[in-house]
Amino acid sequence: MRYLLSKSGPKPVDLTTVVPVESNPMGPAAVIVVNKTVPYFNYLLKYERAGIPFGVIHLADENLDDDYRYMTFKMCKFVIRTYYHPFLESKVGSSPYVLTVGLGWKDGRCKKHKCDNKSWRYDWSFAGDPNKSDRLEMLNVFQRVWPEASSRVHLTSPGFDALDGLKVNTYFNIMCNSKIVACPTGWKNLDTFRLYEALEAGAVPMVLARSGWQQHDKSMPTYWHHIFFPNKDRKCQAYYSNELPFFVGETWEEVVSKAKHLCTQQPERMYEKMRARCNKFWQKYKEETRQEVSQLMSTLGQ
Numbered sequence: 510m511r512y513l514l515s516k517s518g519p520k521p522v523d524l525t526t527v528v529p530v531e532s533n534p535m536g537p538a539a540v541i542v543v544n545k546t547v548p549y550f551n552y553l554l555k556y557e558r559a560g561i562p563f564g565v566i567h568l569a570d571e572n573l574d575d576d577y578r579y580m581t582f583k584m585c586k587f588v589i590r591t592y593y594h595p596f597l598e599s600k601v602g603s604s605p606y607v608l609t610v611g612l613g614w615k616d617g618r619c620k621k622h623k624c625d626n627k628s629w630r631y632d633w634s635f636a637g638d639p640n641k642s643d644r645l646e647m648l649n650v651f652q653r654v655w656p657e658a659s660s661r662v663h664l665t666s667p668g669f670d671a672l673d674g675l676k677v678n679t680y681f682n683i684m685c686n687s688k689i690v691a692c693p694t695g696w697k698n699l700d701t702f703r704l705y706e707a708l709e710a711g712a713v714p715m716v717l718a719r720s721g722w723q724q725h726d727k728s729m730p731t732y733w734h735h736i737f738f739p740n741k742d743r744k745c746q747a748y749y750s751n752e753l754p755f756f757v758g759e760t761w762e763e764v765v766s767k768a769k770h771l772c773t774q775q776p777e778r779m780y781e782k783m784r785a786r787c788n789k790f791w792q793k794y795k796e797e798t799r800q801e802v803s804q805l806m807s808t809l810g811q
Contacts, residue, residue: 514802535559537561539561541563542568560584564808565589568591570592573592580602586605589610589802592698593700630686631688632655634660636665639664688712689715690710716733718733
């Protein structure tokens with residue numbers, strides 16, 4: 510999110526000043542960060558009643574059950590949110606404009622390393638809690654379908670920043686040295702920080718197309734199209750013909766088989782082309798999304 514706000518206009522947004530609590534002062538043309546850990550509704554209601562335009566950055570709605578009533582306010586001009594919600598419009602209508610962006614990467618997780626080497630140590634890697642969602646199933650599929658692959662698997666205790674988790678640089682270096690990074694479901698939502706961390710590291714992510722719990726608009730082929738191609742006019746979509754450049758499948762058997770075939774049956778340059786295409790796609794997506802965020806921020810001053 511800090512990356513997206515780095516070109517937010519003549520006055521960059523200070524995220525430390527826009528977290529709402531009842532005692533916070535109100536400001537003109539505010540951009541307000543909310544999540545379920547703070548009582549944001551009454552604070553936003555003050556802006557509505559005062560007739561002050563505002564925008565919202567809505568974070569951490571993984572279960573898709575936060576309070577969205579503020580989206581019906583006339584003074585709410587836009588919402589930037591992580592986690593795509595398939596039924597949001599049916600709940601609050603088509604206004605305000607809602608932009609869904611990728612989760613991004615944890616502060617300090619991805620630094621400017623050179624990850625363009627061609628002597629990768631691992632065919633695939635995964636680091637995280639194995640007992641969440643479908644992760645044990647995924648690991649079992651790798652063992653069954655691609656047992657000969659060189660891999661790096663680091664299993665941890667539950668929760669962010671687990672004590673037995675890897676150091677930031679170690680975690681990132683593993684991704685840099687992996688051809689493929691397995692990116693299973695987060696706590697409940699198909700979306701996961703791991704995918705964006707893998708892209709930022711220069712690796713090729715591997716994901717499922719959808720989940721049973723998480724529905725999506727069937728006008729899009731997969732959940733991920735709602736993240737990477739939310740706007741039909743987006744140049745990124747036209748350039749890549751609406752195709753995702755990384756491994757996507759309906760089941761882990763399908764997606765692991767795709768990866769194995771590319772890495773073992775195809776010439777090495779085929780994987781190198783895929784990795785380069787992934788990186789180009791990711792850089793283009795980040796820049797276009799940052800420009801779109803900047804345009805939204807500028808509307809508050811109009």
